[in-house]
Each structure stands twice: as structure tokens, then as C-alpha cells.
Amino acid sequence: MAQLDRAVEPQGGGDDPASSGTTGRRTGRARVGAWCRGWRPAGRRGWITAALAVLLAGLLALHSSLPNSVGNLGSLLETFLPWLGLAVPLLVAVAVLRRSAVALAAVLLPAIVWLNLFGGLLFDKSSGKGDxxxxxxxxxxxxxxxxxxxxxxxxxxxxxxxxxxxxxxxxxxxxxxxxxxxxxxxxxxxxxxxxxxxxxxxxxxxxxxxxxxxxxxxxxxxxxxxxxxxxxxxxxxxxxxxxxxxxxxxxxxxxxxxxxxxxxxxxxxxxxxxxxxxxxxxxxxxxxxxxxxxxxxxxxxxxxxxxxxxxxxxxxxxxxxxxxxxxxxxxxxxxxxxxxxxxxxxx
Known part of the structure; x- marks a missing residue:
């Protein structure tokens, strides 16, 4: 009976540190793999976020086309135009949470347009003392x-x-x-x-x-x-x-x-x-x-x-x-x- 007990005992494996570590790593990789597989380039996931990103890019790129005939909305938008850039990281966060490749790709549009409009202001352009x-x-x-x-x-x-x-x-x-x-x-x-x-x-x-x-x-x-x-x-x-x-x-x-x-x-x-x-x-x-x-x-x-x-x-x-x-x-x-x-x- 003593020999049988010793033969059966290792099969538990729960107290073996090497076994526990391997299982943990496998579980972690499985979770990462499942999260990555959750990104979908197609389907319905993220399309609302993508649409909002395209709309934001349009407002930035075509702000001068927004008419002033109703409440001077064009001038109002242009007064605070740089602040529209704050929506870009928010849309990135939503795209990541939704695991939508389509949405993340779409957010690149307003980011590029904003940088084209205002990126030059982010750098010091001073050239020394004047007259x-x-x-x-x-x-x-x-x-x-x-x-x-x-x-x-x-x-x-x-x-x-x-x-x-x-x-x-x-x-x-x-x-x-x-x-x-x-x-x-x-x-x-x-x-x-x-x-x-x-x-x-x-x-x-x-x-x-x-x-x-x-x-x-x-x-x-x-x-x-x-x-x-x-x-x-x-x-x-x-x-x-x-x-x-x-x-x-x-x-x-x-x-x-x-x-x-x-x-x-x-x-x-x-x-x-x-x-x-x-x-x-x-x-x-x-x-x-x-x-x-x-x-x-x-x-x-x-x-x-x-x-x-x-x-x-x-x-x-x-x-x-x-x-x-x-x-x-x-x-x-x-x-x-x-x-x-x-x-x-x-x-």
C-alpha cells in the first residue's frame, strides 16, 4: 500500500512550482491570444466609432465650408478649432476597448488632418533676439x-x-x-x-x-x-x-x-x-x-x-x-x- 500511495501522489501536480508556472504562462498567452483574436477588421463592431472619426476629420479639413448663415456656426467652430484634437485620443481609447481595427484605422484620419493644421505650432520657432x-x-x-x-x-x-x-x-x-x-x-x-x-x-x-x-x-x-x-x-x-x-x-x-x-x-x-x-x-x-x-x-x-x-x-x-x-x-x-x-x- 505504501508503494501505491507513493505512485499515485505525484499525479496531483498542484503543488509543483514548475507545473504551476507553466500553467500560468499558458493561461496568460491564451488570454492575450483571445484578446487579439477579438480584433475584427470587418463586421459591425466599431463602425459607429469609425463614423465619428470620419466626421471629425471632415470638420477639421472642411471647417471653412461650414456656413455662417445660421448663427455664425462656422466662425464659432473656427474659434475653438484646435480643441477638436482632444477627441482623437478619446476615439483611440474607444477603438481599443471595442477591439475594432476598422475604428482604429479610421481615427488616423482626424489625427493626420489635425497635425497638418496645427502640428507646426507644437514646436518652438523662435530664432533669437530681434531689433x-x-x-x-x-x-x-x-x-x-x-x-x-x-x-x-x-x-x-x-x-x-x-x-x-x-x-x-x-x-x-x-x-x-x-x-x-x-x-x-x-x-x-x-x-x-x-x-x-x-x-x-x-x-x-x-x-x-x-x-x-x-x-x-x-x-x-x-x-x-x-x-x-x-x-x-x-x-x-x-x-x-x-x-x-x-x-x-x-x-x-x-x-x-x-x-x-x-x-x-x-x-x-x-x-x-x-x-x-x-x-x-x-x-x-x-x-x-x-x-x-x-x-x-x-x-x-x-x-x-x-x-x-x-x-x-x-x-x-x-x-x-x-x-x-x-x-x-x-x-x-x-x-x-x-x-x-x-x-x-x-x-
Missing amino acids: FTVLTHNVAAANSDPAGTIRLLNNSGAQIVALEELAGQAVPTYAAGLAAAYPYHAVEGTVGLWSKYPLGDVSEVDIKIGWTRAFRATVTTPQGPLAVFVAHLPSVRVKFDAGFTAGQRDVSAQALGDAIEAEHLKKVLLLGDLNGTMNDRSLAPITSQMRSAQGAAGDGFGFSWPASFPMARIDQIMSKGGLKPTDSRTLPADGSDHLAIAASFTY
Whole structure:
């Protein structure tokens, strides 16, 4: 009986470490194999995800075809167009969870289109120090810390500073606080320009809103004269019953674009809050003839609004006439709901 017990005993195998490890590996490989076999190149699995991916690619590639006739939906989409890219990793995750090869392949379409549109913004394109630096900032009429904003401007290193949304009672505060660093300045309505270089030929630009929110001035830099336009285009709103209310801004954009096109000086800068992005077709009267410093020499998207969680670059520094941007950046938050932006140029 003792011999029989010893002969039968090994057949259990449950306490044999080698046997247990082999079984575990086999089980693991079986699970991986089953998961891999679960990927289906055909059939119904993942087709909804694939359709959503194709729709997303279409919105990105054909955004300019979405009509503005109903609630300015085209401009609304274009204002936040880069954020559509966030849907790509979500669709990838769904495709993996659904184990759908069709869906995963389809998600490549919006990924490629997004990279084609915005991939260049992901890299630092700055090329060193320029001849001068300019800055623009919507300081906000309800600025909670004007003294902090003045310190930010004085320490910015900019030679030319444009300010928008200057409340009447705040103008003396900014004028006094910036006088030492910027001996030349001009204020028209609610926009102003401060400069280390002499200013001349200051004149209002009528942007068709009934009061002054834009002007041009000649700035005489050591390298030569510049025409500098300072502008604050009308605000836009998203309303449930009216959509993207950008009509007045669009009229002003056309008027500003016409003024810039008629400028007699070759080298031109535009500094201001345009309440629109470079992707927004309604700013074409301006963007078609000027280039963005952020797009040419920035690092990242350079979103400037709202300061608490920037989602869009509606503040712009743009140039034409051979001015070359060498750097573009946003500044730290202050008491405004916008971030200040700065750019350097070679003449």
C-alpha cells in the first residue's frame, strides 16, 4: 500500500512550482491570444466609432465650408478649432476597448488632418533676439490690480506697448505708471500706445461702432519708421437663441482691414484684441494680408483668453511689409481676464 500511495501522489501536480508556472504562462498567452483574436477588421463592431472619426476629420479639413448663415456656426467652430484634437485620443481609447481595427484605422484620419493644421505650432520657432519687442494687452476695465499690470508692463522688456479696454478713470494711472519707461504715448478712446520711440501722425481708425476703439500711429524706431495700428474689435457672444453673435465684429474687421490695406508705409504692425482667432474666416480682411507673430515665431498655441484657463488666442500681434518675427510669447496672468502677449521683430 505504501508503494501505491507513493505512485499515485505525484499525479496531483498542484503543488509543483514548475507545473504551476507553466500553467500560468499558458493561461496568460491564451488570454492575450483571445484578446487579439477579438480584433475584427470587418463586421459591425466599431463602425459607429469609425463614423465619428470620419466626421471629425471632415470638420477639421472642411471647417471653412461650414456656413455662417445660421448663427455664425462656422466662425464659432473656427474659434475653438484646435480643441477638436482632444477627441482623437478619446476615439483611440474607444477603438481599443471595442477591439475594432476598422475604428482604429479610421481615427488616423482626424489625427493626420489635425497635425497638418496645427502640428507646426507644437514646436518652438523662435530664432533669437530681434531689433525691438512689442506687446499688446487688454488690461480690462474691471482690472483687479492695475498696479500689478503696470509692473508687468514695465518689466516686460518691450519697447512698444499697446493697451486695450482702457477705462477713462484708469488712463491717468497707466500714464503716470508707465511714464518713466515709456516717454511717448497716445490714447484714443479706450485704446492707447506707449513707446520708448517717438510717436507721430496719430489718427483714429473708424471701425464702424460709433466710438473710438482703433487708431494708427507712426513709430520712429532706430531702424526706421513703422505704422502701428492699435485696435479692439467688438466683443462676440454665444447665445442660445442667436448663436455666435459676431456680426458687428465682422463689420469692424472689414473696416480695419481696409485701413491697413490703404496704409502708405511699407512696414506695418497690428496690435490688439481682435476678439477672433487666425482660423476665423470673418477676420480674413485682416489675416489675408498680415501674418501672425505666434504662427511664425511662437512656441505652442499662445492662447490668451480667458486668463484663468486660456482657450483661444483672440489677442494678436501681426505684421506685414518685411518685418520678421523672431519670438512670440504670452506673459504671466495679472489683474485682467486676458494674458498680455509679446513678440520681437527684426526690421
